Amino acid sequence: MRESTIMKIHYGTALAAVALVAVHILMRLTQGFAESLEYENVLANYKFIPYAAMLELILILLSVHGFNGLRVILLELKQGRLYEKAVSYGCLAAMFGLIAYGSRTIIMTNMGMV
């Protein structure tokens, strides 16, 4: 993939994540902040499908943005063909791993398996 395409995704995910995290924080403020973090309330959030979908989207956006950022930092730190390939594929694998693990948590909680 061209670097400009990757950076368009990088900037796009940042903007979208800022908007969705703002919604997420505002949702916390609809009730008392401490109250919103109570176990039952957190579970209730996951069971509310639109909210769970938004959390899933935030997870994907932040994972894509964060791991691309990490890739860029590591590429600037050291150079070499093998190292750069390892960094790129390593970051991609870590990104998919985190999304899979986070999605598993969201889906299991949504389905009442937790």
Next chain:
Amino acid sequence: MAQVSHIADEQASSPLSSSKSVTLKISRYNPDHDDVGKFMEFTVPYEKWTTVLEAILEVKKHFDHSVAVRYSCRQATCGSCGMMINGKPRLACFTKISELNSNVITVEPMNNFPVIRDLAVKFERLFDTHQKIKPYLIRDDTELETDEREFLQSPEEVEQYIQFANCIKCGLCNSACPTMATDSSFVGPQALAQAYRYVADSRDKGKDSRLKIIDESHGIWRCHFAGSCSQVCPKGVDPAMGIQFLRGYLLGFRS
């Protein structure tokens, strides 16, 4: 013959006589023999108009002729005498001692360049990256037919790129760039500014091929927009601005 006599006179001349003097600390390092560099101090007289290059040449003439320094035109045109002067990349011929407001002038080789010896550095990486971005007009009809006219441009079209054409390849921008310090494959502000110079030229038709060259993992996207390249340019070129314009092309904001 007259010219030879003039050079002989210059070499035999006595040290500058002035009431003012400055301590010149020159970095000495020969990678073939030395593990670490060291500084040698010289007390050099100076006048209001004395440049750092003239002070270094004064040291070479009267104290230590083995100091290695690259220079040529002495008028900020050739771009040969770039060095770190009191911690900032500057042209030695374009920096007056009096404007530094310091009794101690420290001169070191430019950062982000391998040292040949003392103040002289290798320019291979700069020239390679400069060449990589195809620093010439690209078009199919380069050869003019007899009945054709030259490629005319309006003043507005010239305005788009003319400041970037002032680049003298001195390397000060690359020396000041923080990304160049860590990323040995980064194309650098000098080459990126030159890429913009040709992309913005209305006579050029090589925009797509040039954008493709800089749109790679160690290309234009590794610039952090620190802006230090533009701060140190002795010719008023603004590479940071050129880089932002190039990003505009790649993001689709400019065409």
